[in-house]
Amino acid sequence: MNQKFIIKFEQGTLEQSYKVAETDVIGGVNGVFELLDDTFIQAVLDSFNVMRASFIEAYKRYES
Numbered sequence: 808m809n810q811k812f813i814i815k816f817e818q819g820t821l822e823q824s825y826k827v828a829e830t831d832v833i834g835g836v837n838g839v840f841e842l843l844d845d846t847f848i849q850a851v852l853d854s855f856n857v858m859r860a861s862f863i864e865a866y867k868r869y870e871s
Contacts, residue, residue, distance in 0.1 A: 810828070810829040810830075811826045811827060811828055811829065812826070812827045812828075812829060812832060812836070812839050813825070813826050814826075814827065814839065814842075814843070816851050816855075818852075818855045819859075821855055821858050821859060821862075823851060823854060823855070823858075827839065827842070
């Protein structure tokens with residue numbers, strides 16, 4: 808039970824993962840790919856930018 812699709816994005820040292828229950832997706836794996844539209848991909852890229860900026864700021868505080 809508890810079957811999930813895991814959608815994982817990587818950019819350099821950063822990673823984002825999304826878990827979707829199989830029961831929430833119509834059409835199996837093909838349905839997962841339908842979720843990955845241009846709007847979602849842009850949101851993922853925007854999140855990577857925020858993640859990178861947050862890490863850089865934290866690292867600068869660490870170096871001080």
